[in-house]
Amino acid sequence: MLSIVVEHIFLLVIVTLISVLQNAFFATKVEREGKEHNNKTAFERVSCANRNCMDSYPTFLAVMWCAGLCLNQAPVAFAGIIYLVARQKYFVGYMGQTSQSTPGYLFGKRVLAFLILMCIVGIFNYLLLRYFGSDYKDTMEMITNAASALLLIP
Amino acid sequence: MLSIVVEHIFLLVIVTLISVLQNAFFATKVEREGKEHNNKTAFERVSCANRNCMDSYPTFLAVMWCAGLCLNQAPVAFAGIIYLVARQKYFVGYMGQTSQSTPGYLFGKRVLAFLILMCIVGIFNYLLLRYFGSDYKDTMEMITNAASALLLIP
Amino acid sequence: MLSIVVEHIFLLVIVTLISVLQNAFFATKVEREGKEHNNKTAFERVSCANRNCMDSYPTFLAVMWCAGLCLNQAPVAFAGIIYLVARQKYFVGYMGQTSQSTPGYLFGKRVLAFLILMCIVGIFNYLLLRYFGSDYKDTMEMITNAASALLLIP
Numbered sequence: 001m002l003s004i005v006v007e008h009i010f011l012l013v014i015v016t017l018i019s020v021l022q023n024a025f026f027a028t029k030v031e032r033e034g035k036e037h038n039n040k041t042a043f044e045r046v047s048c049a050n051r052n053c054m055d056s057y058p059t060f061l062a063v064m065w066c067a068g069l070c071l072n073q074a075p076v077a078f079a080g081i082i083y084l085v086a087r088q089k090y091f092v093g094y095m096g097q098t099s100q101s102t103p104g105y106l107f108g109k110r111v112l113a114f115l116i117l118m119c120i121v122g123i124f125n126y127l128l129l130r131y132f133g134s135d136y137k138d139t140m141e142m143i144t145n146a147a148s149a150l151l152l153i154p
Numbered sequence: 155m156l157s158i159v160v161e162h163i164f165l166l167v168i169v170t171l172i173s174v175l176q177n178a179f180f181a182t183k184v185e186r187e188g189k190e191h192n193n194k195t196a197f198e199r200v201s202c203a204n205r206n207c208m209d210s211y212p213t214f215l216a217v218m219w220c221a222g223l224c225l226n227q228a229p230v231a232f233a234g235i236i237y238l239v240a241r242q243k244y245f246v247g248y249m250g251q252t253s254q255s256t257p258g259y260l261f262g263k264r265v266l267a268f269l270i271l272m273c274i275v276g277i278f279n280y281l282l283l284r285y286f287g288s289d290y291k292d293t294m295e296m297i298t299n300a301a302s303a304l305l306l307i308p
Numbered sequence: 309m310l311s312i313v314v315e316h317i318f319l320l321v322i323v324t325l326i327s328v329l330q331n332a333f334f335a336t337k338v339e340r341e342g343k344e345h346n347n348k349t350a351f352e353r354v355s356c357a358n359r360n361c362m363d364s365y366p367t368f369l370a371v372m373w374c375a376g377l378c379l380n381q382a383p384v385a386f387a388g389i390i391y392l393v394a395r396q397k398y399f400v401g402y403m404g405q406t407s408q409s410t411p412g413y414l415f416g417k418r419v420l421a422f423l424i425l426m427c428i429v430g431i432f433n434y435l436l437l438r439y440f441g442s443d444y445k446d447t448m449e450m451i452t453n454a455a456s457a458l459l460l461i462p
Binding site for chain 3: 209210212213216217220223224259260266270273274276277280281284
């Protein structure tokens, strides 16, 4: 039974795994800075960056899995990868700056908005299928596959 | 295959989606307060409220999904909505107060307790079904549907 | 339909439930310390311990569920229990110390590494099954069952 399930989620699992490894990388950075007691500002900076990343992590996971379950895993996993790249950039940018101007609290807004949209589309499609019997899943998947490429535009 | 799964979880997905939108609302508040550098107390207050909400968010998601998968999605989704309302009240109440007395660290305790209870009932029911062959699922669902209405009592 | 699913995840649900109860225990500690205004250091200490635990909680949940879905729930649930014990020790150790030396930011690294490894093995096994038609699931499960016992070594 389970291999049928795994077939529909294995890309999501891979993206989750990569995000977990990234979390471990962030946490190691915090751990290392915390042990060097001579640099207070650097520790605060890396700790703040890590906390901001962790604050939005459950939201990202929830949206990604919902969108992946409701619609199609391929574009969702692709968007997830792009989110992870944006997060890496945010974290490195947060640490590297020595001036007071830090990047804001939020990042990856576009990717999250795209995932939320796909989630809504998936639910809507399911309700259409249930109450009206019309299935636009193939069309939806084609459109979302194409739309996910738009995320590459910087 | 997936549409069979979606049939059993689409209410949970909708509640998750609403909670994500609420998270985005909270994060936007923090972002906006962080940019106005003239008001330190307000930023700390909204940041603390956001952090307390985010701290309990994974717990809420985990309990809600477990309860929804093990038992029945309708009362669970209803309890989830009530939790989101309680969270909104908590957040607004945290920001609005100017005196030192803030609402405590915890909120929505009753809803979470109800969800944990439903989760235990679901697991218990599954074990009964597996080892004794007696299925009380219909009775359980009726009782939990009725019990979820009790959450409306303030 | 759902009882088939529950059969494959009920151990994971039980571990998740225990972790949620542990979270509630941690949060109650924070709540109680926050109300006693006379002890600032103790509150900071328990709040910091709680925050470190909560920071890694979504990561733990994500890895545990992925590994449980991809491979086999029994060793994964066992590793989850060991992680919860490690977390309890970490929390109590964080609170109890009065000297400046606190345990580090990370804990339960070995368990998380084991879960990540199992997740990778599960994905790899699925890909082998899909593209080469060779199924090593039984061997994998036997090995992971044996390997999970190694986690008990302190």
